[in-house]
Every structure is written in C-alpha cells, then in structure tokens.
Amino acid sequence: MxxxxxxxxxxxxASAEQILKMKKIVEADEARKFVVPSAPGKRFKxxxxxxxxxxxxxxxxxxxxxxxxxxxxxVRRYTDIRDELGxxxxxxxxxxxxxxxxxxxxxxxxxxxxxxxxxxxxxxxxLGYDFIDAADVIFFDENGGYDAxxxxxxxxxxxxxxxxxxxxxxxxxxxxxxxxxFSRGGSDITGSIVARAANADLYENWTDVSGFMMADPRxxxxxxxxxxxxxxxxxxxxxxxxxxxxxxxxxxxxxxxxPINVKNTNDPENSGTMIIPAVEGRGEADGIxxxxxxxxxxxxxxxxxxxxxxxxxxxxxxxxxxxxxLSFEHMPTSIDTISIVVADVRIRHCIEELIDEIHAVCQxxxxxxxxNMAIIATVGRGMIxxxxxxxxxxxxxxxxxVNVRMIDQGSSEINIxxxxxxxxxxxxxxxxxxALV
Ligand code: ASP
Numbered sequence: 001m002x003x004x005x006x007x008x009x010x011x012x013x014a015s016a017e018q019i020l021k022m023k024k025i026v027e028a029d030e031a032r033k034f035v036v037p038s039a040p041g042k043r044f045k046x047x048x049x050x051x052x053x054x055x056x057x058x059x060x061x062x063x064x065x066x067x068x069x070x071x072x073x074x075v076r077r078y079t080d081i082r083d084e085l086g087x088x089x090x091x092x093x094x095x096x097x098x099x100x101x102x103x104x105x106x107x108x109x110x111x112x113x114x115x116x117x118x119x120x121x122x123x124x125x126x127l128g129y130d131f132i133d134a135a136d137v138i139f140f141d142e143n144g145g146y147d148a149x150x151x152x153x154x155x156x157x158x159x160x161x162x163x164x165x166x167x168x169x170x171x172x173x174x175x176x177x178x179x180x181x182f183s184r185g186g187s188d189i190t191g192s193i194v195a196r197a198a199n200a201d202l203y204e205n206w207t208d209v210s211g212f213m214m215a216d217p218r219x220x221x222x223x224x225x226x227x228x229x230x231x232x233x234x235x236x237x238x239x240x241x242x243x244x245x246x247x248x249x250x251x252x253x254x255x256x257x258x259p260i261n262v263k264n265t266n267d268p269e270n271s272g273t274m275i276i277p278a279v280e281g282r283g284e285a286d287g288i289x290x291x292x293x294x295x296x297x298x299x300x301x302x303x304x305x306x307x308x309x310x311x312x313x314x315x316x317x318x319x320x321x322x323x324x325x326l327s328f329e330h331m332p333t334s335i336d337t338i339s340i341v342v343a344d345v346r347i348r349h350c351i352e353e354l355i356d357e358i359h360a361v362c363q364x365x366x367x368x369x370x371x372n373m374a375i376i377a378t379v380g381r382g383m384i385x386x387x388x389x390x391x392x393x394x395x396x397x398x399x400x401x402v403n404v405r406m407i408d409q410g411s412s413e414i415n416i417x418x419x420x421x422x423x424x425x426x427x428x429x430x431x432x433x434x435a436l437v
Pocket of ligand 1: 009010038039049051052115169170183184185186187188
C-alpha cells in the first residue's frame with residue numbers, strides 16, 4: 001500500500017477549526033500514515049505563534065522576569081484547542097512539566113520545541129494515532145548539525161513499529177540527550193526526513209497557500225501557480241527568495257527521489273505544486289517555471305587585457321575572495337573581464353581591503369565596484385533548447401527602460417540571471433513576467 005507523509009504547518013493547526021480540517025484531510029486517504037505537525041501558528045494577522053510565545057517565555061525566565069502572563073497565554077492556546085475538540089487528554093500536566101523545566105534552566109531549543117511536542121500529543125489523541133517523540137528518532141551531532149546517518153539507522157525501524165503515527169516537527173536530540181531544533185520553519189525538514197525514512201511514495205506539505213507562484217505576488221498581481229517544478233529549479237527559485245518551503249527540506253527526499261506536493265489546507269481540492277526529481281531535458285514543460293530575485297548585491301568587475309591567455313588568472317581572483325572568507329553568487333566572464341557577484345552584507349566590511357588584494361595579486365588593468373544591484377533569476381527546464389526565450393526577456397527589459405548591468409546563463413540552460421539596479425527590480429520582474437508567462 002502507498003505511504004504518504006503529511007506535514008501540516010502552523011497556520012493549518014492554529015485553532016480547533018483548522019485542526020478539524022487537518023483531520024478530514026488525513027482521514028480522506030488511507031495512505032496518510034505519518035503526520036508531522038508544526039506548533040499552533042497565527043489565527044489572525046496580529047496573533048502570536050506559540051513558538052514565539054515559548055521563546056519569550058524562555059527569555060523572560062532566563063532574565064528572572066515575569067513569566068506568568070506568557071505562560072497563561074500558552075496554556076490557553078492548548079486548553080482551548082483541547083476543549084473545542086472535545087478531547088480528554090490532560091494537557092495541563094504536560095504544560096506544567098514544560099513550565100517547570102524552563103524555570104529551572106532548560107535550554108532555549110527545548111522551550112521552542114515544546115510547541116510541536118504538545119501539539120503532537122493533542123493531534124495523536126484526536127486522530128487515534130501513536131505518538132513518536134522526535135527526540136527519540138531524529139538526531140543531531142555534537143556540532144548541532146543534522147545527523148542523517150544516525151537518524152536513518154533508527155527512524156525507519158521505529159516507524160515500522162507503528163501502523164499510524166504522529167511525529168512532531170522541528171526538533172530532535174543531541175548526543176548528550178538535550179533537545180536541539182532546526183532553524184525556524186524547520187518542521188518542513190522533519191517531514192522530509194520522515195518521508196525518507198518511511199520510504200514514502202509522496203511527501204505532502206500542507207500550508208496556507210496553494211503552492212508556489214510564478215512570481216512574488218507583492219510585485220506581480222495575481223501571478224499564476226507553478227503546477228510542477230523540479231528540485232533543481234526550486235533550489236534556484238528558493239535561493240532567490242521564493243519561500244514556501246524551508247530551503248533545506250529538499251535534501252532528505254532528494255536521494256530517494258520522493259516527490260513533494262505543497263497543498264493548501266484551506267483549499268484541499270487545489271492540486272497545489274508538485275516538486276519532482278529531475279526530468280530528462282525539458283520533459284513536458286513549455287516556457288518558464290518561475291521568476292525570483294533579491295536586492296542588494298555588489299558586483300566587482302576586473303578587467304585585464306589578455307586575461308583569456310593568462311593561465312591561473314581565475315584562481316588568483318578566487319584566492320583573494322577566499323582570503324576574506326567570501327563566497328560568491330555568480331561569476332560571469334568575457335574575454336578580458338571577470339565579474340564577481342557577492343551579497344552586500346557579506347562584503348561591506350572588507351571591500352576596500354579586498355580590492356587592494358586583487359590589485360596586488362592579479363595586476364589587473366582596472367577594478368570597478370558597483371553595489372545596490374538586484375539579481376533576478378528566470379528559471380525553467382522548459383527553456384532548454386528553446387529558441388528565443390532570452391530574446392523576449394531582454395526585449396521586455398529594454399521596452400521597460402531597464403538597464404541590464406549583468407547577464408549570466410548557466411550552461412544547464414535552466415536559468416537566465418540578470419543584474420539590474422535595485423531601483424529597477426520590481427519593474428524588471430513585472431516586465432519579464434508579462435513577456436514570458
Ligand atoms: N514552529 C516552528 C517555527 O515557528 C517550526 C515550524 O513551524 O516549522 O519556526
């Protein structure tokens with residue numbers, strides 16, 4: 001029988017009403033054997049997520065400040081959910097233990113993780129599923145990094161012992177037994193790890209939007225939804241700022257080629273976005289998959305006549321970056337120039353020293369620095385061996401009077417990167433969308 005791992009985000013579990021939607025979804029498909037919940041999120045715009053309340057509680061406790069009011073808010077969130085769902089689990093007992101632990105010095109990660117832990121208990125009770133504490137099956141190493149090897153040696157066997165189970169998201173344990181969390185939004189990663197360990201046919205990620213949009217809706221009005229995207233394309237788009245899923249949640253399922261379906265708890269009939277492993281060439285795709293971008297990059301352009309014949313020039317440039325501990329985003333080149341694109345925040349503190357170093361080591365004819373640049377990635381496997389996509393893109397930018405400061409196209413042909421002035425960013429994204437979608 002097929003196995004699906006279903007992860008529900010905080011907004012999908014923010015109230016009893018939302019949790020009942022989750023229940024309906026889980027019960028509609030026998031294959032939904034493993035459920036990974038987040039902590040209760042916001043019920044309305046100015047509401048506070050339980051995770052944030054727990055961070056505040058920990059902060060207040062560690063500074064010996066007043067904690068009662070914050071604790072009462074957390075208790076209310078869980079008891080309201082419990083009572084409205086008509087459950088009889090004594091969640092107060094668990095809450096009191098958490099409060100006691102935090103007041104007696106439990107670490108911050110422990111406090112934050114209790115949001116998913118307590119929610120997992122309630123949800124397991126509601127669904128009649130077993131509860132598996134993530135601390136017993138998901139592991140981190142002594143440096144705090146996710147320990148895939150240890151986790152995958154224990155979690156698959158643990159899941160096999162349960163017909164159906166809830167595994168709370170966001171946390172696991174360190175070698176010394178202490179709780180450690182992933183970065184914020186990390187329940188997505190837990191879902192992916194559980195999907196991998198269960199060898200699932202599908203990892204469903206339920207949230208409050210119907211998947212990924214082809215462009216940022218704050219820039220393009222009512223953009224189209226992305227129906228299918230490959231892991232590779234998503235990495236490009238996510239890195240450039242398209243967020244729905246935690247960036248790192250792709251890696252655990254990548255190896256096992258398990259598809260991820262991002263779906264909307266408030267609109268379960270909508271097919272959402274399907275994230276699939278690589279396809280041959282462009283597969284069924286036609287046109288572009290999405291557009292994403294970020295502001296605030298610095299471009300350093302190094303010019304030297306005869307650069308193309310000087311062996312080791314590129315290495316010398318990269319050695320300079322390495323000396324200052326800098327990684328770069330893009331490196332477009334021409335016969336006599338190399339441009340290096342680095343995020344403003346990373347380079348700001350050392351830009352002058354870096355330029356001096358480049359002059360000393362590379363002996364260039366000139367080095368030019370321009371900051372306040374935005375980078376826009378137009379991504380799509382549908383562009384592979386398609387004629388005319390970039391022509392349309394650049395014509396659209398020219399028609400909108402956007403000056404293109406940099407161009408880079410990876411040889412994989414799945415993206416075209418352009419650099420424009422920060423001020424032209426929104427205009428450029430709109431122009432590309434209107435021309436290519
Ligand atoms: N509750 C955690 C957070 O707010 C983790 C998650 O929801 O994925 O970041």
